[in-house]
Amino acid sequence: DAKTTQPNSMESNEEEPVHLPCNHSTISGTDYIHWYRQLPSQGPEYVIHGLTSNVNNRMASLAIAEDRKSSTLILHRATLRDAAVYYCILRDLSNAGNMLTFGGGTRLMVKP
């Protein structure tokens, strides 16, 4: 799976939107963009994924650049519970090993 680059940390105020960027310039045509997050002392938790079009679900939105070399996870109103490490991961469906390759992620801090 291709590599992703994310900022080490970001800070946000509670109730404000948060835009978490991810660069993946070597993405291939069959790579899906997945986002997971890991809250303190918990296992990773799926957030959202997409291929080409922007995606929305109850947790977040995913905005994918037209050339697919970058994407942005959008939390519309950050809460204290959203403080976590967010991981951007590329998954090729030919990855028979079912493996998620977690990089360093972005540690999001939410201030009250």
Added chain:
Amino acid sequence: EAQVTQNPRYLITVTGKKLTVTCSQNMNHEYMSWYRQDPGLGLRQIYYSMNVEVTDKGDVPEGYKVSRKEKRNFPLILESPSPNQTSLYFCASNRGTGNEQFFGPGTRLTVL
């Protein structure tokens, strides 16, 4: 409630004493995986299973064994634990490759 459970959550043991960490999922998922998480190294896959009696090595399988006799269970076995296996372990399951993975709460293992 759909979930992945792991037991024990915490374990301190000594070098060479065989141990098993259990993992169970109630979502009828075909795929299950074991990961270890270490500071600075992210999550690394140990073993995965695509279905009953089908298992294969991940990135870091040395020193571990797994079995998949039933669809819901995927135990991780350390026949002769060593201190370098001190880590945080996560079990995960998903419906099929590419689908979101559901993670357990983690097992913190210390080998003295």
